[in-house]
Amino acid sequence: MEVKEIDLEQERKEILKRYRKLLNIARPYLQDDDAKLIKKAFLLSAEAHKEMRRKSGEPYIYHPIAVAQICVEEIGLGATSIMCALLHDVVEDTEIELTEIEAIFGKNVAKIIDGLTKITGVFDYGSSQQAENFRKMLLTLSDDIRVILIKLADRLHNMRTLGSMPRDKQLKISSETFYLYAPLAHRLGLHAIKSELEDLCLKYTEPEAYKDIAKKLKETKTSRESFIQNFIRPIEKDLNIMGYKHIVKGRPKSIYSIYHKLKKNNTPFEEIYDLFAVRVILDVPTELEKSACWAVYSMVTDHYKPNPERLKDWISNPKSNGYESLHTTVMSSGRRGRWVEVQIRTTRMDEIAEKGFAAHWKYKGNDTRTNKAFESWLSQIREALDTTDKSQSAVELVDDIRSSLYNDEIFVYTPKGKLIVLKDGATALDFAFEIHSEVGARCIGAKVNNKLVPLSHKLKTGDIIECMTSAKQKPSEDWLAFVATTKAKARIKDYIKEANKQHVIMGRDMIEHRLKVLGVNTLTLEITNQLRAYFNAKDTNDLFYRFGKAYISLDEIKKWKSDREAHERKQATKAIQEPLTNTKNFVKELKKLHGDVKNADAILIGEDMDRVDYTLAKCCNPIAGDTVFGFVTINEGIKIHRTSCPNATELLSRHGDRVIKALWTSQVKMSFIAQLIIKGTDRMGLMNDVTRVISQELKVNIQNLSIGVKEGIFEGKIALMVQDTQHLETLVHSLEQVDGVIQIERGD
Helix, strand or coil: CCCCCCCHHHHHHHHHHHHHHHHHHHHHHCCCCHHHHHHHHHHHHHHHCCCCECCCCCECCHHHHHHHHHHHHHHCCCHHHHHHHHHCCHHHHCCCCHHHHHHHHCHHHHHHHHHHCCCCCCCCECECHHHHHHHHHHHHHHCCCHHHHHHHHHHHHHHHCHHHCCHHHHHHHHHHHHHHHHHHHHHCCCHHHHHHHHHHHHHHHCHHHHHHHHHHHHHCHHHHHHHHHHHHHHHHHHHHHHCCEEEEEEEECCHHHHHHHHHHHCCCHHHCCCCEEEEEEEECCHHHHHHHHHHHHHHHHHHCEECHHHCEECCCCCCCCCCCCEEEEEECCCCCCCEEEEEEEEHHHHHHHHHCHHHHHHCHHHCHHHHHHHHHHHHHHHHHHCCCCCCCCHHHHHHHHHCCCCCCEEEEECCCCCEEEEECCCEHHHHHHHHCHHHHHCEEEEEECCEEECCCCECCCCCEEEEEECCCCCCCHHHHHCCCCHHHHHHHHHHHHHHCHHHHHHHHHHHHHHHHHCCCCCCCHHHHHHHHHHCCCCCHHHHHHHHHCCCCCCHHHHHHHHHHHHHHHHHHHCCCCCCCCCHHHHHHHHHHHHCCCCCCCEEEECCCCCCCCEEECCCCCCCCCCCEEEEECCCCCEEEEECCCCCHHHHHHHCHHHEEEEEECCCCCCCEEEEEEEEEECCCCHHHHHHHHHHHHCCCCEEEEEEEEECCEEEEEEEEEECCHHHHHHHHHHHHCCCCEEEEEECC
8 A cells, every 4th residue: 555655845835835824814803912822822732742643634733723723713722722722732742731831921821722632541431531631621601711612622523534544443432422522502592503513513423414405405505595585585675775784694494404304203304394594683773683683573573474483582681691682583485485583683793692601701892691601501610510529420521511500591580689500401499509509409389470499499580489387497408309400409419418428338337247247358349339220220329229218128239149150151151361441451352352453442243242242222122233332341242233222322421431333244143133213104904015025025923013093194113023224125125116115114
């Protein structure tokens, strides 16, 4: 194979070209000695990374320059962020220490770089390196939110250049991005970045679906543009008469949002009519914004009939990320009407909507309501991170915080008129904890709009809430079932864990005593982790607590010991000398089996069954030909999952360090269970025709069959034994020819 010669001089010119482009874009944001400091950061980064290359073969310095450009051009950050973006990988990937950064650029830059530097080391099972790093990043919220904004720019560029990475890395990074970073971009108001991240995630996790939607959008572009032009013509005419400086444009919805709608509504692409939105952007003085937007709304509804249930007023009540806009959905005129979403906003609102937090802060003096709403959300995150239980699982914490990222807000009030912003779905008890932790802990009920309600009562925008407390009240585990906010959950867990310390101590003593009776003299960390996994405990304290409270009988310890010994005997017969405690050890085992050959770090499904402890995951039932990955479990060996498995995003994003490549061998001769969901119009003999095609014509064995019919529409779920995806596709094609069958999809 011919190695391409690298032209170092040409690369040096390209690096300087990219750096000068960055400076030109940043120039309006620079003051005093900013340009000199940025140059110093660039030279330091270029020198530190000079021997490094990306997977694509390009010089590594291209990446920090691109991240800095995203920071300034697409987010609107300034000189400090540009310096930090240029240096963001220096401490993590080179010999340069954080103290050197601080000596040259000061404490502020060093602190941001520290927040961007990943935690290294070994993590226990039940933990996650990604989650620990995300917790570290979130901790900087109280100090400098630029850490997260730069990290989002870093992730965006990594996603844009993901094509050069191996398939397993693409899946891991995409899933992590979809799980954590896209929701975070949404919460910070970075709509354009959030949409692009989601589209790129779909491109790598569901490439066929992505290509199909992109192709159909391209094919319908001409007719769509013609429709938009006809739709906006009367609007533009009236705007000119009213004398408003304006821009009116139509934009297609993102590929991911269309994909989500297709999946959610189970509707073909051709039947989705709201594929685009029309945006009216007004250039008016700040004091006239609200009246101008409502005037345009009135004008739009003069031409087109609105859907009253789809009016969203985020001008009177902006979102906590600063988003302001007036949304309505109207029916177009013509022979075939379509629902069209119309967004009405000003240039200031549009900049905030696209660039989020940074643009919002640029205009922060204009509207204290949005400042308070954003600060309210930040304070909730800080409260959750400042939990007294420092042993809380990072995975659990990230899950709690992530749940708040996509939620809409409600706006409620204290009896004195103080505005409180809570996530949609919040209860009276969430409100109490938002007022003060002690108010929440002692709350026995509430009055909402002067009406007595229970703690679990869900609030809605405009409610006025008065909390009632009692010194005798104590937090209960039952409360966790209905509270919605991260702060309330964290505080309730704190109170419960404090109250149950005695049960934890008692549980540990009980387990140690029973183990000694069974001949196990010491409760080691390894045994504790095995018990924790066996009884599905969240952490060590949860394990001890459940025994201390007698939720788990001590007799179960004997069963655990018996099962463990049986598992060890099984492992011995498979000639695996030591348990696979982490992915690195497992990859070493694979290389011993296969030698130094291509795919030596991957499970070869069909060849390794006798030598490696792996099974096909029941949650998604992979079959030969599916795109799959291996996941190292705690004590059940390796599980093989489809990349489209319902659990794939969570496994790949939270525990990517335990994911390994898995490939089907061409020699695999196995039968697999696959489920098909068949829908259509009911008629006499339909299911007889379906089963005849399966059993008699194609000679496929049916494992299970269930049918439901409602109002002339039938749905059948059939479990079949197939050889591979090609066999399944042949079967589906034959079934689609049966009269009455409208839709066939594969189940999990």
